[in-house]
Amino acid sequence: MSAPDHHGGSTMAGLVDFSVVICAYTEDRWEDILAAVASVRAQSLTALETLLVVDHNASLLDRLAKEYKETEGVRVLANAGPRGLSAGRNTGIAASSGEIIAFLDDDAVAERDWLHHFAEGYADPKVFAVGGRTMPIWESRRRPAWFPEEFDWVVGCTYKGLPEGRVRVRNVLGGNASFRRTAFEAAGGFATGIGRDGDKRPLGGEETELCIRLTRARPDAILLIDDRAVIHHRVPAARERFHYFRTRTYAEGLSKALVARSVGTQKGLESERRYATRVLPAGVGRGLRDALLARPGGAGRAGAIVAGVATAAGGYVLGSVRARRGGATFSVVEIEKDVDGEERSAA
Numbered sequence: 001m002s003a004p005d006h007h008g009g010s011t012m013a014g015l016v017d018f019s020v021v022i023c024a025y026t027e028d029r030w031e032d033i034l035a036a037v038a039s040v041r042a043q044s045l046t047a048l049e050t051l052l053v054v055d056h057n058a059s060l061l062d063r064l065a066k067e068y069k070e071t072e073g074v075r076v077l078a079n080a081g082p083r084g085l086s087a088g089r090n091t092g093i094a095a096s097s098g099e100i101i102a103f104l105d106d107d108a109v110a111e112r113d114w115l116h117h118f119a120e121g122y123a124d125p126k127v128f129a130v131g132g133r134t135m136p137i138w139e140s141r142r143r144p145a146w147f148p149e150e151f152d153w154v155v156g157c158t159y160k161g162l163p164e165g166r167v168r169v170r171n172v173l174g175g176n177a178s179f180r181r182t183a184f185e186a187a188g189g190f191a192t193g194i195g196r197d198g199d200k201r202p203l204g205g206e207e208t209e210l211c212i213r214l215t216r217a218r219p220d221a222i223l224l225i226d227d228r229a230v231i232h233h234r235v236p237a238a239r240e241r242f243h244y245f246r247t248r249t250y251a252e253g254l255s256k257a258l259v260a261r262s263v264g265t266q267k268g269l270e271s272e273r274r275y276a277t278r279v280l281p282a283g284v285g286r287g288l289r290d291a292l293l294a295r296p297g298g299a300g301r302a303g304a305i306v307a308g309v310a311t312a313a314g315g316y317v318l319g320s321v322r323a324r325r326g327g328a329t330f331s332v333v334e335i336e337k338d339v340d341g342e343e344r345s346a347a
């Protein structure tokens with residue numbers, strides 16, 4: 001075991017420089033954004049810098065710039081690319097200085113040893129990405145009885161069926177993830193045209209597409225999830241409702257069609273096949289069993305799983321048709337680094 005360093009972590013952890021990127025787009029999350037930044041500044045392994053990237057919102061940009069004007073280690077930047085989460089992340093990557101770039105959602109807070117656990121994974125030079133576990137904070141104070149844990153990805157959280165511990169995975173989940181800078185040098189940045197775009201349909205999949213593209217560019221690359229690297233993600237009341245559940249699963253189908261178009265269906269749907277054929281049937285079985293035992297929400301959870309599969313499949317079919325007709329486009333950018341350390345753009 002390594003001797004502890006001045007950060008309270010291992011010697012190896014102390015040798016890793018982290019830049020943390022938080023993308024924001026709305027003043028409605030003001031308190032959440034401040035809490036996210038505070039959680040980074042309270043890490044046991046001190047980050048080199050925190051980069052707040054604002055997505056085409058001049059009022060929020062100005063307000064955050066004033067808030068952190070005199071705060072050392074926090075920089076506020078405007079998204080230098082098109083509207084959306086992917087371009088915002090690319091802006092943060094380009095402006096960062098750390099060897100490792102970590103991403104935290106603007107409505108989440110990281111536990112104190114979040115970066116420390118990420119750093120441990122990079123002791124192996126073949127590790128190019130490390131993700132963590134994301135836990136929901138339900139606005140209603142409790143999980144809705146009908147909401148299946150197998151679908152926690154709908155609200156941006158770790159879902160039942162993912163492997164536990166520190167394990168090798170196909171892709172990390174973008175709201176709680178980190179990458180070596182060399183990963184972006186090898187594969188480019190996040191693809192624009194995939195993923196979130198402000199308040200529009202809640203698409204996703206940009207981190208999946210990137211991770212698959214990375215392992216194609218670097219077949220020796222190892223990607224890990226370490227479930228000790230925990231963040232807590234706020235789930236607003238609107239996302240606890242079945243309407244959002246249905247909308248998000250449909251959007252995920254659309255997203256997976258784009259991912260499959262980029263990297264092929266074999267890789268693009270590799271993990272999803274296991275999820276659909278093993279994890280979800282088991283979830284339906286548990287729900288039906290609970291219903292028979294008169295436990296709250298059992299029938300609802302079983303029904304939600306079936307509905308989620310159906311709407312995701314519908315989205316995938318429509319997305320595939322659109323992709324074949326050329327109605328859906330996306331592009332991969334190269335990350336350009338400014339040696340002066342000023343704000344840099346992704347071109």
